Amino acid sequence: MSQHRIGRQTVAFPMAPTILSSAAVVGPKEGRGPYGDHFDLVIPDALYNQESYEQAEHAIFLEACSRCMKKAQLQPKDVQAMLGGDLLNQIMAASLSARELSIPFLGLYGACSTMAESLLLGAILTDGGYASPVLCAAGSHFCTAERQYRFPLEYGNQRTPAAQWTVTGAGACMLSHQGKGLARIHLATIGAVIDMGVKDANNMGAAMAPAAADTLAAHFRDTGRAPADYDRIITGDLGQVGSSILKELMIEKHYPLSDEQYLDCGLLIFDPHEDIHAGGSGCGCSASILSAHILPKIKSGEWKRVLFMATGALLSPTTTQQGESIPGVAHALVLEGDS
Amino acid sequence: MSQHRIGRQTVAFPMAPTILSSAAVVGPKEGRGPYGDHFDLVIPDALYNQESYEQAEHAIFLEACSRCMKKAQLQPKDVQAMLGGDLLNQIMAASLSARELSIPFLGLYGACSTMAESLLLGAILTDGGYASPVLCAAGSHFCTAERQYRFPLEYGNQRTPAAQWTVTGAGACMLSHQGKGLARIHLATIGAVIDMGVKDANNMGAAMAPAAADTLAAHFRDTGRAPADYDRIITGDLGQVGSSILKELMIEKHYPLSDEQYLDCGLLIFDPHEDIHAGGSGCGCSASILSAHILPKIKSGEWKRVLFMATGALLSPTTTQQGESIPGVAHALVLEGDS
Numbered sequence: 001m002s003q004h005r006i007g008r009q010t011v012a013f014p015m016a017p018t019i020l021s022s023a024a025v026v027g028p029k030e031g032r033g034p035y036g037d038h039f040d041l042v043i044p045d046a047l048y049n050q051e052s053y054e055q056a057e058h059a060i061f062l063e064a065c066s067r068c069m070k071k072a073q074l075q076p077k078d079v080q081a082m083l084g085g086d087l088l089n090q091i092m093a094a095s096l097s098a099r100e101l102s103i104p105f106l107g108l109y110g111a112c113s114t115m116a117e118s119l120l121l122g123a124i125l126t127d128g129g130y131a132s133p134v135l136c137a138a139g140s141h142f143c144t145a146e147r148q149y150r151f152p153l154e155y156g157n158q159r160t161p162a163a164q165w166t167v168t169g170a171g172a173c174m175l176s177h178q179g180k181g182l183a184r185i186h187l188a189t190i191g192a193v194i195d196m197g198v199k200d201a202n203n204m205g206a207a208m209a210p211a212a213a214d215t216l217a218a219h220f221r222d223t224g225r226a227p228a229d230y231d232r233i234i235t236g237d238l239g240q241v242g243s244s245i246l247k248e249l250m251i252e253k254h255y256p257l258s259d260e261q262y263l264d265c266g267l268l269i270f271d272p273h274e275d276i277h278a279g280g281s282g283c284g285c286s287a288s289i290l291s292a293h294i295l296p297k298i299k300s301g302e303w304k305r306v307l308f309m310a311t312g313a314l315l316s317p318t319t320t321q322q323g324e325s326i327p328g329v330a331h332a333l334v335l336e337g338d339s
Numbered sequence: 340m341s342q343h344r345i346g347r348q349t350v351a352f353p354m355a356p357t358i359l360s361s362a363a364v365v366g367p368k369e370g371r372g373p374y375g376d377h378f379d380l381v382i383p384d385a386l387y388n389q390e391s392y393e394q395a396e397h398a399i400f401l402e403a404c405s406r407c408m409k410k411a412q413l414q415p416k417d418v419q420a421m422l423g424g425d426l427l428n429q430i431m432a433a434s435l436s437a438r439e440l441s442i443p444f445l446g447l448y449g450a451c452s453t454m455a456e457s458l459l460l461g462a463i464l465t466d467g468g469y470a471s472p473v474l475c476a477a478g479s480h481f482c483t484a485e486r487q488y489r490f491p492l493e494y495g496n497q498r499t500p501a502a503q504w505t506v507t508g509a510g511a512c513m514l515s516h517q518g519k520g521l522a523r524i525h526l527a528t529i530g531a532v533i534d535m536g537v538k539d540a541n542n543m544g545a546a547m548a549p550a551a552a553d554t555l556a557a558h559f560r561d562t563g564r565a566p567a568d569y570d571r572i573i574t575g576d577l578g579q580v581g582s583s584i585l586k587e588l589m590i591e592k593h594y595p596l597s598d599e600q601y602l603d604c605g606l607l608i609f610d611p612h613e614d615i616h617a618g619g620s621g622c623g624c625s626a627s628i629l630s631a632h633i634l635p636k637i638k639s640g641e642w643k644r645v646l647f648m649a650t651g652a653l654l655s656p657t658t659t660q661q662g663e664s665i666p667g668v669a670h671a672l673v674l675e676g677d678s
Contacts, residue, residue, distance in 0.1 A: 002516065003468035005419060009443045011469045052661050080344060081529060089428050090655035091448050092663075095532055099653075099666045104348045104529035106456060107653075107668075109430050109448040117445060121460060128467030129342035130350045131529075148657075177341065190420060190443035190470075193434055314438075314446075316429035318487075322391050324431075327438045329446075 004127075007222025009215070010189045017126040018181035018338050019119075020133060020174040022291035023067035025060045027142065027168030030280075030288065033270045038292035039169075040067050046143050046168060054088060057141035060284075061086060061093040061170045062100055065137050068172035072133065076101040079174075080131035083118040085109050086283055087140045087166070089148060094137065103135060111312030112208075112237050113191070114138040115171060115287035116331040120188040122175045123333070132177040139170025140282030149201060149317055162203040164239045164281035167269060171287025173295075180338055183298040183306075187334040189219040193314065195327035201320045204313040205242025205266075205278055211328030212238060212311045213249035219307065219332050220255050227257050231303040234294060235330070236286035236310030237266035239279030265289035286310040298337050306335045343466075346561025348554070349528045356465040357520035357677050358458075359472065359513040361630035362406035364399045366481070366507030369619075369627065372609045377631035378508075379406050385482050385507060393427060396480035399623075400425060400432040400509040401439055404476050407511035413472060415440040418513075420464055422457040423476035424448050425622055426484050426505070433476065442474060450651030451547075451576050452530065453477040454510060454626035455670040459527040461514045462672070471516040478509025479621030488540060488656060501542040503578045503620035506608060510626025512634075519677055522637040522645075526673040528558040532653065534666035540659045543652040544581025544605075544617055550667030551577060551650045552588035558646065558671050559594050566596050570642040573633060574669070575625035575649030576605035578618030604628035625649040637676050645674045 004012045023040045031042030041063060048056040061084075069079065082101065085108040086093040098105035110117035118136035125131040143153055145166035151157045175185070194211040212235055220226060227233060227250075238246055243264045250257050265286040266279035290308060297303045309332035320326070343351045362379045370381030380402060387395040400423075408418065421440065424447040425432040437444035449456035457475035464470040482492055484505035490496045514524070533550040551574055559565060566572060566589075577585055582603045589596050604625040605618035629647060636642045648671035659665070 002419065002465075002471045005468070005470060008419075054657055054661060077347075080341065080347075085448065088655065089657060090450065090653065092653070092655050092658050095653040095666060095668075096658075096663070098668075099532040099534050102531050105532050105668060106460065106529065106670075107448045109424065109446045111429065121445065124463060124467060124469050126341075128463060128469070129344070130463050130467070131344060132341045190445065192441050193438040193444050195438050314429065314431070314434040316427065316431050318393055318428060319431050319435075322393060324435070327434060329434075329437075329444060331445075 009218040010187055010222035012187055013123050013127040013185055015127045015177050016184040016186050017123045017175045017177055018179060018184050020176045020179055020181040021068050021071035022173045022295050023064050023071060024171045024288035024291035025064045025169060026288050029274060030167055030169050030269055035292045053141055053143035057088060057144050058093045058096045061139040062097040064170035064172040065097055065135060068174050072174040074133060076103050079103045079133055079135050081125055082135040083108055083122050084137035085114040087145050093139055110329060111314055112281055112283050113310040113312030113329050113331050114283045116310035116333055119333055120331050123185045123188060126175045126177050134175045136175060137172035138283035138287040140166050140284040142166045142168045145282060159277055160202040161277055162241050163277045164204060164266060164279050165276040166282035167280045167285040169284035169288040171291045182295040183335045184338045185333055186336055189215055189332040191215040191330040193327045193329050195325050197325045199325050201315055204281060205239040206245055207313045207326035208311040208328035209238055209242040209245035212246050212330040215309060215330040215332050217253045217255060227255055230305050230307045232263055233257055233261055233307045234263045237281040238264050238311055239266040241278050298335055301337055304337060308333045308335055348557040349526055349561035351526055352462050352466040352524055354466045354516050355523040355525050356462045356514045356516055357518060357523050359515045359518055359520040360407050360410035361512045361634050362403050362410060363510045363627035363630035364403045364508060365627050368613060369506055369508050369608055374631045392480055392482035396427060396483050397432045397435045400478040401436040403509035403511040404436055404474060407513050411513040415442050418442045418472055418474050419470035421474040422447055422461050424453040426479045428487060432478055449668060450653055451620055451622050452649040452651030452668050452670050453622045455649035455672055458672055459670050462524045462527060465514045465516050473514045475514060476511035477622035477626040479505050479623035481505045481507045484621060498616055499541040500616055501580050502616045503543060503605060503618050504615040505621035506619045506624040508623035508627040510630045521634040522674045523677045524672055525675055528554055528671040530554040530669040532666045532668050534664050536664045538664050540654055543620060544578040545584055546652045546665035547650040547667035548577055548581040548584035551585050551669040554648060554669040554671050556592045566594055569644050569646045571602055572596055572600055572646045573602045576620040577603050577650055578605040580617050637674055640676055643676055647672045647674055
């Protein structure tokens with residue numbers, strides 16, 4: 001039995017790695033949302049002085065990483081590993097950013113769960129004494145995600161009511177085994193891939209909710225905890241449809257979530273009057289809200305203990321076109337104040 | 340300073356996690372190669388009873404994982420984590436296999452370096468006491484890779500002399516902190532992303548060789564070792580072009596590699612009389628040769644200490660079409676006999 005393992009899916013971090021700093025860079029629509037003033041940078045337009053949306057996604061990712069390093073007063077040469085990914089094919093935003101930074105790089109793909117996956121693996125590297133500090137990052141871009149997963153914007157397709165709006169943005173966190181930071185990571189629950197047969201690429205909330213429920217229930221089962229042990233339980237980007245399904249599933253699993261306690265980054269990030277349908281999505285959604293809203297609330301002491309769980313829909317246009325259903329995955333992290 | 344860190348890029352594993360078992364499943368062309376008898380299964384044709392090449396890639400990946408578990412006498416419920424990836428968009432072969440196996444899953448993307456990346460992170464999870472046993476796997480398929488990165492096979496484009504042939508195959512290894520296995524992992528060197536400006540998606544060996552040289556030099560610098568400390572130094576899939584460049588670069592870096600000592604999985608896997616041009620490539624290349632050739636040689640004691648370094652070309656069709664150059668990455672592992 002592994003010494004830091006709790007139950008089937010949960011790992012404990014005896015050193016409780018600290019998040020030294022974080023940064024978030026987002027697009028203009030996100031900037032007009034309720035947390036607009038809390039992001040480190042709101043870019044003026046979706047191209048951000050680049051020649052393509054893909055290049056813009058790369059530039060946003062790199063900017064979030066650079067600002068995170070600067071806030072921790074670290075140079076790239078001081079950072080022992082970088083873990084991250086994005087939604088672009090072959091995680092190019094993360095890979096090209098790693099090229100510019102020259103930090104030893106481990107590329108991840110967890111769809112919209114990538115920010116939690118990078119923090120989970122980053123915490124293992126840091127806690128175990130294999131690397132510290134470690135830069136963890138994730139990002140996405142509305143215009144590239146639409147082109148890649150659905151239709152190019154130029155096609156002008158009509159979005160369905162269940163569709164979510166991919167966040168243009170990136171978030172980064174610097175993990176360390178020492179120093180005082182914004183929050184500490186105490187536990188993590190690694191998600192299994194869950195598939196309830198949803199085949200609609202425009203309803204990712206429904207595809208991800210069963211995975212979120214599975215990881216949440218595993219977390220409570222492994223740790224012997226209950227929802228009441230957390231000030232907030234925050235999912236990544238289930239949106240309106242997925243959040244409702246998650247709440248129903250958690251009642252069935254005998255771990256009901258209260259409305260005050262349960263939040264979803266996809267329902268927080270945009271002004272609801274914008275044309276976003278079921279809410280925000282994308283790796284950048286939970287990554288940017290983590291930095292702009294969740295970590296500050298923990299740092300201030302308002303929230304003592306938070307369960308942060310980013311959720312990912314594991315689909316590709318090819319598998320969807322071939323009739324494959326959309327599996328989901330969700331990884332959870334227990335964040336507490338660094339006092 | 341992290342306690343298990345050596346130099347800028349290398350980590351040490353005090354427990355030296357053991358590779359309990361391995362398995363490789365490959366396509367017919369690979370089966371006709373010199374290691375045809377050493378693979379666990381050679382599928383009769385590229386479709387493997389599926390309706391698409393993508394489904395076949397998934398089936399091959401799952402088969403390699405299942406056979407690896409069976410050889411270690413483990414059920415999916417006994418395995419504490421699965422780490423892996425492939426070349427399909429959104430690593431669908433790995434994700435769908437994780438769905439079928441219901442093992443807590445962390446998706447990786449390192450292009451053709453993925454087998455080394457999964458073993459590196461798997462060794463950290465195992466060595467640090469966060470998960471054991473851990474299933475590490477990677478795979479690729481010629482027909483899906485051609486469709487995704489270059490042209491669909493139906494187009495019948497002519498391949499350039501520098502082009503490599505993506506291996507149809509998958510390999511899996513089971514890591515554990517206890518038990519006696521095929522080999523042990525003592526050290527790993529995490530690669531940085533290196534880009535020397537190659538823009539030709541048909542010459543991935545040239546794009547990857549500088550990253551391979553960078554990681555090799557970092558490994559020797561971090562550890563104070565030299566090439567002579569290894570019975571074999573084996574790269575993943577540099578092919579003829581990339582291997583030649585690597586040998587030149589290592590002379591420049593004052594760590595020359597001897598012809599007897601240096602091998603490349605991409606130059607081993609196929610019968611040279613097949614129409615493969617510069618050699619094999621793909622995640623499945625190093626993953627399957629590791630299982631079918633490298634681990635047995637270490638197990639038998641013929642090779643005492645091997646540096647296994649899988650190399651990845653971090654490109655996407657989109658970035659290539661937008662004129663972006665192709666960065667490379669390479670991760671290295673020190674494998675020794677488990678005696």
